[in-house]
Amino acid sequence: MIANWYTIVFQAINFMILVFLLRRFLYGPIIEAMDERERKIVQREETAASRETEAEEARRTFRQRTAEMEARAEEFTQEARADAAEKKRALLEDARREVETSRRRWQEALEEEKADFLRQLRVGIGRGATSVARRSLADLADAELEVQIRRHFLSRLHDLPGEERLSLAAAMDEDEGRVQLRAAFEVPDRWIGQLEETLRATLGEPDRSMEVHRRVDPGLVCGIELETGGHRVAWAIDSYIGEIEEELIREVEGWVEPDSDEEENDHDAK
Amino acid sequence: MTINPDEIILLQRGWFVINATILFTWLVMLLLTLGSWLVTRNLMSEGTLSRWQNLLEVLVDGIREQIREVSRQDPGPYLPFVGTLFIFIAFSNIMGIVPGFITPTSSLSTTAALAICVFIAVPVFGIARQGLLTYLRQYLEPSFFMLPFNVIGELSRTMALAVRLYGNMMSGAVIVAILLTIAPLVFPVVMQALGLLTGLIQAYIFAILAMVYIASASQAQRQLEARRRESKWKA
Numbered sequence: 001m002i003a004n005w006y007t008i009v010f011q012a013i014n015f016m017i018l019v020f021l022l023r024r025f026l027y028g029p030i031i032e033a034m035d036e037r038e039r040k041i042v043q044r045e046e047t048a049a050s051r052e053t054e055a056e057e058a059r060r061t062f063r064q065r066t067a068e069m070e071a072r073a074e075e076f077t078q079e080a081r082a083d084a085a086e087k088k089r090a091l092l093e094d095a096r097r098e099v100e101t102s103r104r105r106w107q108e109a110l111e112e113e114k115a116d117f118l119r120q121l122r123v124g125i126g127r128g129a130t131s132v133a134r135r136s137l138a139d140l141a142d143a144e145l146e147v148q149i150r151r152h153f154l155s156r157l158h159d160l161p162g163e164e165r166l167s168l169a170a171a172m173d174e175d176e177g178r179v180q181l182r183a184a185f186e187v188p189d190r191w192i193g194q195l196e197e198t199l200r201a202t203l204g205e206p207d208r209s210m211e212v213h214r215r216v217d218p219g220l221v222c223g224i225e226l227e228t229g230g231h232r233v234a235w236a237i238d239s240y241i242g243e244i245e246e247e248l249i250r251e252v253e254g255w256v257e258p259d260s261d262e263e264e265n266d267h268d269a270k
Numbered sequence: 271m272t273i274n275p276d277e278i279i280l281l282q283r284g285w286f287v288i289n290a291t292i293l294f295t296w297l298v299m300l301l302l303t304l305g306s307w308l309v310t311r312n313l314m315s316e317g318t319l320s321r322w323q324n325l326l327e328v329l330v331d332g333i334r335e336q337i338r339e340v341s342r343q344d345p346g347p348y349l350p351f352v353g354t355l356f357i358f359i360a361f362s363n364i365m366g367i368v369p370g371f372i373t374p375t376s377s378l379s380t381t382a383a384l385a386i387c388v389f390i391a392v393p394v395f396g397i398a399r400q401g402l403l404t405y406l407r408q409y410l411e412p413s414f415f416m417l418p419f420n421v422i423g424e425l426s427r428t429m430a431l432a433v434r435l436y437g438n439m440m441s442g443a444v445i446v447a448i449l450l451t452i453a454p455l456v457f458p459v460v461m462q463a464l465g466l467l468t469g470l471i472q473a474y475i476f477a478i479l480a481m482v483y484i485a486s487a488s489q490a491q492r493q494l495e496a497r498r499r500e501s502k503w504k505a
Binding site: 003004006007008009010011012014015016017018019021022023025026027029030031032033034036037040 | 276285287289291292295296299302303306307310313314315316323326327330331349350351353354357358374377378379380382383384386387
């Protein structure tokens with residue numbers, strides 16, 4: 001017989017033992033290792049997926065924050081621009097005000113200078129004109145004119161108004177009858193007597209005693225001045241000349257003013 | 271020349287006999303177990319795998335895929351049985367190239383033993399899967415009169431399984447032996463290389479057929495249930 005039952009049974013048992021052995025040493029461990037690896041791969045994939053989600057979340061957060069920061073930066077920039085514009089406006093305003101102030105100051109200084117100049121000019125012109133008048137009057141003055149002046153002075157004393165007479169009398173009392181006489185020329189003794197007479201008549205006191213001190217003062221142009229106790233009675237061509245001077249200055253102002261306006265306009269144009 | 275390795279008696283103590291088939295079977299078992307133990311002793315579940323672990327994983331995974339394709343079921347319960355069939359037969363056949371090694375599968379006793387194992391495994395898996403009565407009922411399908419034919423079919427396919435493997439392995443050994451006497455140089459090497467291929471193919475065929483038989487036992491039941499459901503719907 002090709003096969004014998006003894007060997008067949010033996011081999012069947014052997015095979016079953018081999019099935020058990022391989023199950024114990026081959027399939028079990030190998031499959032377990034493969035399953036374990038698969039589990040780990042799945043786990044790793046899950047970890048990777050969760051990390052990706054986290055990364056995505058982080059990226060989204062980052063983007064959001066970046067956007068917020070950009071928006072804030074934009075806001076700051078806008079604010080800064082607005083502030084800068086405001087500051088610029090204020091500075092310009094200040095500068096303009098300052099320029100305006102300095103311009104006004106300058107203008108005032110100019111005005112003042114101009115006024116000063118004009119004043120000096122007026123005074124100069126007035127003085128020049130009057131000095132010319134004075135000199136010519138002084139040149140013209142002679143005995144006849146002096147007589148006329150003295151007469152005119154006496155008549156003026158004589159025609160003093162009532163209140164002035166009283167105050168003159170009071171001043172004279174105060175000075176104990178001392179009278180200072182200043183004249184641009186020599187006064188003769190005779191005329192002093194006339195003066196005393198006229199004073200007594202004017203004050204209405206024929207017995208009044210007085211003491212006249214005379215003095216020549218060339219500063220009084222063609223004039224006579226009487227002074228006692230602070231009261232003064234005078235006549236001089238100077239007062240006329242003063243009036244003429246004032247008149248002259250007024251006149252000069254009249255033709256200087258338009259010019260100054262023109263100057264101002266020129267300055268503004270510049 | 272001794273064709274049957276069963277007849278090479280190595281040890282005999284009364285009824286206890288150790289012949290070449292049994293001895294070389296033990297040798298194969300020892301090598302397989304030892305190799306598996308050495309490789310699976312320190313398996314890696316991550317990082318770089320060792321070359322041998324990679325080889326065994328490819329082997330085990332390949333077998334599982336084949337079982338899944340054939341049975342359309344989870345390969346888990348069938349793997350140890352069908353996988354061991356394949357590994358044992360393939361390894362025995364490959365070892366046949368080693369001079370002096372007598373392939374256990376070239377003994378009809380071994381192939382018959384394996385076929386008987388399949389013969390027993392088919393009902394065992396079938397009953398484990400669908401219960402005793404449901405399993406036995408399929409021998410009465412499509413009618414009671416078919417019972418003898420079903421039984422004969424079961425027996426004959428077991429015999430065919432055994433004889434096919436035996437014939438192929440035997441013929442390989444015999445051809446080499448005959449060729450050695452005619453052309454002792456070069457030609458037997460070619461035949462032996464061919465024998466390697468044939469051996470692997472036979473191992474594959476044996477394992478696949480076993481799986482088909484086992485799967486058909488449960489699939490037949492499923493088809494039966496499907497047919498019943500269909501008739502109920504029609505009614």
